Amino acid sequence: GAGVSQSPSNKVTEKGKDVELRCDPISGHTALYWYRQSLGQGLEFLIYFQGNSAPDKSGLPSDRFSAERTGGSVSTLTIQRTQQEDSAVYLCASSLGLAGVTDTQYFGPGTRLTVL
Amino acid sequence: GESVGLHLPTLSVQEGDNSIINCAYSNSASDYFIWYKQESGKGPQFIIDIRSNMDKRQGQRVTVLLNKTVKHLSLQIAATQPGDSAVYFCAENKSASKIIFGSGTRLSIRP
Numbered sequence: 001g002a003g004v005s006q007s008p009s010n011k012v013t014e015k016g017k018d019v020e021l022r023c024d025p026i027s028g029h030t031a032l033y034w035y036r037q038s039l040g041q042g043l044e045f046l047i048y049f050q051g052n053s054a055p056d057k058s059g060l061p062s063d064r065f066s067a068e069r070t071g072g073s074v075s076t077l078t079i080q081r082t083q084q085e086d087s088a089v090y091l092c093a094s095s096l097g098l099a100g101v102t103d104t105q106y107f108g109p110g111t112r113l114t115v116l
Numbered sequence: 117g118e119s120v121g122l123h124l125p126t127l128s129v130q131e132g133d134n135s136i137i138n139c140a141y142s143n144s145a146s147d148y149f150i151w152y153k154q155e156s157g158k159g160p161q162f163i164i165d166i167r168s169n170m171d172k173r174q175g176q177r178v179t180v181l182l183n184k185t186v187k188h189l190s191l192q193i194a195a196t197q198p199g200d201s202a203v204y205f206c207a208e209n210k211s212a213s214k215i216i217f218g219s220g221t222r223l224s225i226r227p
Contacts, residue, residue, distance in 0.1 A: 004159070033215075042205060042217035043160070091159050102148055102167070105215070107159030 002026065004108035006092050012114045013082055021077040021111045025094030032075050033093040033105060034067055043091060049075065050097050082115045089113070126222045135193040137221045139206035144168075144187060151180060151191045152205045154220070160205060163191070198225050 005024045013019050025032050034046040045059040049069040060066070064082075069075040079086055089112050093105040129135045141149070148167040152160035166173045166180045166189075173180050179192040189206050203220040 035217075040220075042219045043207075043215075044217075045215065093159070102165055102209075104150075104162050104165070106162070107152075109157070109159050 004092055004094050004106055006090075006108040006111050008111060009109065010112045010114075012116065014116050015084060016081055018078065018080045019082055019113065021079075021090050021092075021113070023075045023077070023092030023094075023108060025073065025075070025092070026106055027073075028096070029094035029106075030072065030097035031095040031103065031105075032069055033095075034075070034077050035091040035093065036061075037089045037091055037110070039088075046077070046090075079113075082113075084115045087113055087115045125219070126224070128224045128226055129196050130226050131196060131198060133196055135191075135196045135200065135223055137191045137193075137204050137206075137223065139189040139191075139218055141187050141189060141206075141208050143208065143216075144184065146208045148209050149180070149182060149189050150207045150209060150215070151178075152207060152217075153200075153202045154205065155202045163204075165209075193223075196223075196225055198227075201225050 004026055007022045011019055030051045032049040035043040036046055037043050047060055047067045048056040064080045067077045089110040091107055091110045093107045095103045095105045148165050150165040151163040153163050154160040164175045164178050164180050166182050171182050177194045181190045193200055201224055203222050205217050205220045207215050207217045209215045
């Protein structure tokens, strides 16, 4: 079946511009996550959506970062006034959102963002 | 602080040999631990997980061992194949939203 998809796969932008990254989770998954992965590094948690609950934004590095999830499905991560240090691969994951049991996260291929 | 770290950043293994990737964690208040495999240009792929009330779990060619006494996690890959070349991450899941990833170990296979 279809997995998590992300678009664009690559994005090159100029410093100071805004960018929007899109994530389409697996159908039926209520939980959605955004992570950032810098070159050669592990994954840094950014934000988590679960159903209609308020998102956990504790990982967002600054107020230039925001995310929305419309209709409990597609999510958009927006970075305003991009900086060179924002260059990274942005990964989206989704899961069934089951509580009390292991809830495997399935990752998309990521969007590679380069800020010039 | 909280951290999940790895003993070695790179590991080179002869094809057909067993691979052992190690991971140390510092926070014992977690639900379970997960191993992910990430191939170049792709997102992480779930391999196997283990609950904190277990010390061993086996999958297909992979075994995860958890030693809570020394806060150590390992991933064993039997009969390593070229397709196993990737970066392997251990991760600690304390809640639905909090997965802490280690920095990863790159596994390379010698023919």
